[in-house]
Amino acid sequence: MVEEILRVENLCKKFEGMTVIDNVSISFYRGEIFTLMGQSGVGKSVFVRLILGLLSPDSGEIYFKDKNITNSSDREWIEIRKKMGMLFQNGALFDSLTVFENVSFLLDEHLKITIDEKKERVAKLLLEVGLKDIESLYPAELSGGMQKRVALARTIALNPEVVFYDEPITGLDPITASVITKLVNELNKAKKITSIIVSHDVKTSLSISDRIGLLYNGKLVAIEDTKDVAKCKNPYVDQFIKGKLTGPIKTVMEGKWEEK
Ligand SMILES: Nc1ncnc2c1ncn2[C@@H]1O[C@H](COP(=O)(O)OP(=O)(O)OP(=O)(O)O)[C@@H](O)[C@H]1O
Ligand SMILES: [Mg+2]
Numbered sequence: 001m002v003e004e005i006l007r008v009e010n011l012c013k014k015f016e017g018m019t020v021i022d023n024v025s026i027s028f029y030r031g032e033i034f035t036l037m038g039q040s041g042v043g044k045s046v047f048v049r050l051i052l053g054l055l056s057p058d059s060g061e062i063y064f065k066d067k068n069i070t071n072s073s074d075r076e077w078i079e080i081r082k083k084m085g086m087l088f089q090n091g092a093l094f095d096s097l098t099v100f101e102n103v104s105f106l107l108d109e110h111l112k113i114t115i116d117e118k119k120e121r122v123a124k125l126l127l128e129v130g131l132k133d134i135e136s137l138y139p140a141e142l143s144g145g146m147q148k149r150v151a152l153a154r155t156i157a158l159n160p161e162v163v164f165y166d167e168p169i170t171g172l173d174p175i176t177a178s179v180i181t182k183l184v185n186e187l188n189k190a191k192k193i194t195s196i197i198v199s200h201d202v203k204t205s206l207s208i209s210d211r212i213g214l215l216y217n218g219k220l221v222a223i224e225d226t227k228d229v230a231k232c233k234n235p236y237v238d239q240f241i242k243g244k245l246t247g248p249i250k251t252v253m254e255g256k257w258e259e260k
Pocket of ligand 1: 020041044
């Protein structure tokens with residue numbers, strides 16, 4: 001049976017009069033991989049930041065396991081974010097901290113454990129993302145793919161039930177991208193992590209996800225099971241996944257032509 005883990009109702013967010021998220025409602029289900037797609041600048045990162053309390057919505061509600069978390073206090077958000085982790089776009093490792101310090105950052109904040117326990121946990125977390133014996137290195141000494149893995153180890157340190165991945169493979173070479181994608185899939189299956197990915201990589205999204213959503217003009221214009229996408233009649237989905245210039249999604253080029 002599908003169990004709802006997270007629900008967003010009528011979420012709205014404007015910046016200086018510009019509507020970025022326009023009345024978006026959606027449920028996410030425990031254990032699924034959901035990918036939110038949409039053109040650059042469409043509001044994908046804003047949507048994720050709203051759900052995690054890193055931005056405040058203008059209106060709308062967010063429910064985590066049926067509890068309304070929309071107006072949680074800062075202290076409550078800290079507790080919620082133990083259960084909902086985030087792999088930030090660009091990784092966001094602390095450059096001046098070692099791998100060990102980066103990965104143990106959340107452990108230090110939330111758990112009272114000895115240094116030996118911490119060492120053991122960090123080594124185990126690194127192993128889970130396919131890394132070993134790199135605790136003393138600094139982010140600058142790692143490849144882009146390794147940095148992503150370290151950021152992922154930090155994200156899963158407190159055993160979150162939901163993980164948001166903001167553009168996890170953007171900027172990586174195709175093979176490293178496949179390695180990270182496989183890892184996201186393995187963590188979803190092995191640890192039953194509900195995975196909400198933001199990506200505009202159509203091929204990867206369709207191969208890894210149970211469902212996809214498409215954001216356009218502030219609205220969620222499509223939510224589809226990936227197994228049904230091939231025969232999907234939604235013109236937004238059809239245009240986006242095939243990269244067509246014509247269709248309901250207005251392109252920059254079309255705008256320029258219209259101006260002339
Ligand atoms: N804190 C903010 N203040 C003002 N405007 C913002 C803020 N954060 C985002 N925006 C604007 O909201 C819009 C959506 O931004 P967002 O970062 O969510 O896009 P995105 O879909 O994640 O794009 P990309 O694929 O390039 O990462 C953009 O026009 C952006 O400039
Ligand atoms: Mg973004």
